[in-house]
Amino acid sequence: MLQRNDRSKFTQLRDLLQSKDLSFLMEAHSGLSAKIVEEAGFGGVWASGLSISATLGVRDNNELSWTQVLDVLEYMSDATTVPILVDGDTGYGNFNNFRRLVSKLCQRGIAGVCIEDKVFPKTNSFLSEGDDLADIEEFCGKIKAGKDTQEHPDFSVVARIEALIAGQGMDEALKRADAYADAGADALVIHSRKRDADEILEFNRLWDHSRCPVIVIPTKYYRTPTDQFRDAGVSTVIWANHNLRAAISSMRQVSRKIFEQQTLLEIESEVAPLEDVFALANASELEEAEKVYLAAQPERSAVILAATRGSDLGDLTKDRPKCMVNVRGQSILARQLDAFRRERVKNVTVVAGYCHEAVEGEDISKALNPDYATTGEAASLACARDALTGAAIVGYGDIVFQPFFVSLLGDRTEDFVILVDPTLSGTDKDRDLVACSAPYEGGFATGADPKVKAIGEVDTPDGQWVGLLGLSADGTAKLRAELDRMDAEGVLPQADMAAVLTRLMARGETVRAIYVSGNWANVNDLADLSEARNTM
16 A cells, blocks of 8 residues: 655655655556556656547547536545646646646645746647747736635746747747746746757756756657766656556457457456456555445355376376466466455365365465265265355366356355356366356346256256356355265265255256356366467
């Protein structure tokens, strides 16, 4: 979590601008990008008008009103602890418009505003040729109005000089700098669109930096070594639009790949994981707050059946069960635990057997099936009978799956729900085939999910059970009772999970099926392991 600075954001920005060391502001255009800028270590944020406009799909020609920009800034300010200097274009009108803007920025905790001395509406400096500049006296009046209106003594009004952009030369730039400093500007931006920094460095050589600090924006003259800015007495460098441009490149690449390949397999490893998104949004704070402000919610537990060796995997399981086999840097079990944790399933019991001492996982409980070599899945589940309390998920220990599978089960309230893959029915090696009351019709399901009519050896299956079973609190009670009956009848040792579900359905219990297509793999042999590594 970001640490709060005891100094106000206004004072932080003032200190950055007046520091004897070169300071840097990084562009952001949203609450998320502003948080990333702070996370990277920058002491301040440049809220770029170009970037905010582009993000909202409009031109950088004052097509956004100042109130629309203010809405974005409020999210950025709430998301960060470092100061924000906002690109205020030309001040959105005359002195009266500008002083109202300044008042609202102060109320939102925005530390400063930069305005440029062009006429309203503005055109981006890198597009226009020979822009009309604002009258010097009129612009000085705007600066004074902002300074007279600011509600915090350290709020910064920065004046951006466009004389070099407009082709009016160095003398005009220095003339305007003198006037703006006299009017009370807290800093000056000297702007250029040339591909070298010669005129920027010349301005800094001629300017008296004791009067007012100078900011530069080296978007075009990016080849200039940063030490040259230090040597020239520059106060602050603004990296003005690079997060926006990086986002455009990445989004184009990802969108094009997904469109062409119609799969996420090659993309998933290239994009930020969902937990990174949740962390940036500070989801953990809400989780802690829910403990304080909400009535206690029943927690969902999980039981993972992982007692078997997996002899078809050869030497890979010589000294470990197959749940501990590595799939792209993580064991199968570790991947399952990550998926459960993302969905707040915290109480996980692993039923171990073969090489049980090699079964490791953060915050897990272990139950042992000493007869793993001669018993089946039902007997392993019975070994974890005490863990079957409340809402729960039961899963095989040899499957890899995407985390949203857990979410699909966690959102349900029925007693028994399984995930069924309709794309894998009918192959000889498949186990736990499923016949449903309605076939998969593609796309997203509408209406109620189908009922399971049969599971196990099915002649005309509609799919294959993925190996995850969701249970309500009543469902776990019914499952425990069924395991007890099977034990009493002497049929428990050799039964698999399909047999358990079949018995429950024979008693009139309803098992619902949720169709899922792909995004998982059952690891029984080396070919399966290769497929799993591609899946994840």
